[in-house]
Amino acid sequence: MQFYLATSFIFPRSLRLRLFTLCFIATHLPLLGYLAWGLATGRIALPEFVLLTLATVVGTGIALFGIGALLNPIHALAEALHDGKDAGPALPVVGDVIQTLYAGVQRARDRIDDLHQAAHEDPLTGIANRRGFLAELDALPADRRRGCVAIIDIDYFKRVNDLMGHEEGDRVLAAFATRLSALVRRVDLVARWGGEEFAIFFQDCIEDEASWSLARIASRMRTHPIGDIHGRPISFSAGICRWNGGELEDAFARADEALYDAKQSGRDRICRAPSLLQEV
Structure with a gap:
């Protein structure tokens, strides 16, 4: 012009x-x-x-x-x-090509969004899957890549599937994901780690704060259970590890060891990974 x-x-x-x-x-x-x-x-x-x-x-x-x-x-x-x-009729004549191109681009964009969502979101629970969780952590700026990571396992979940069926097991998983998401802060990240395991990143938290948050969720699970096995409320065990922006694999490995300790100690409890200074 x-x-x-x-x-x-x-x-x-x-x-x-x-x-x-x-x-x-x-x-x-x-x-x-x-x-x-x-x-x-x-x-x-x-x-x-x-x-x-x-x-x-x-x-x-x-x-x-x-x-x-x-x-x-x-x-x-x-x-x-x-x-x-x-x-x-002038508008369709002029706009046919543009509308067709726009529709094609929009369909391609929607398809890309669907593929991205499928790759990063757990379809059963609606929260992030492991890949999406790690991608969110990787996208955080350096000054926010610190806090605590926790791995959480629903206690005796196999019994839910064996005694009440897989549909009830899926309902329990979805309800547990909703419970976790509702009882953590908005800045914290929640994901389904795999199977009946979940992961949480407590941003800018020390072990005491993360442990207190999980203890509050555990108490809520007892007073307002998402299900029961043989009349006992479904509970969870958790392992917590401090993360200061270093190797994530190391932090999750240490959190997984703490989770193992919680299971070996009787389940329905939260254990912390020992600090590196304590190990030395």
Whole structure:
């Protein structure tokens, strides 16, 4: 549009005449160059030159007619929009290609979003899976990559599937994920680690704070159980490890060892991984 306005004093205001002028000059530059050379050297074949010029003028006119036919729907749509009238059939004619391209791009974008969600979200519980959890941790800025990681295991979950069926087992998993997500802070990350195991990242927390948070959830599981086995509320065991932005694998390995200690100690309890200073 800026070029159109800036060149108004050179080219005609009419869009059709502008197109004709541009097409005529562009197609006749070689002929004009040949005319200049022929006049300078006296070796021009004037009849053939005139005939070729007329032929190119006719070709330019035909091209302009075709361009005008293509522009007619746009003019009709512009006039209709300017007058506030219904554009009628002009809009589909003009917009078909754009709408098709946009729909294709939107479908591709939706498909990419679906694939990303499937890769990073657990379909049963609706929370992040292990891959999504690790991706979220990796995306955190350096000053927020510190706190505590915990691995949580539902106690005697196999009995739920064996005694009450897999549908009840799926319900328990989904309810447990909802319970965890509802009782941690918004800055904390919750994920299904795999099977009946879950993971939590307590951001900017020391072991005491993370342990207290899990103890509060455990108490809630006893007073408002998500299910029971042989009349006893379903509980969980957990292992906690401090993480200061180092190797995640090491932190999770230490949290897993603490979880093993919790199970060996009778389950329904929370154990902390010993600090490296204590081990030394």
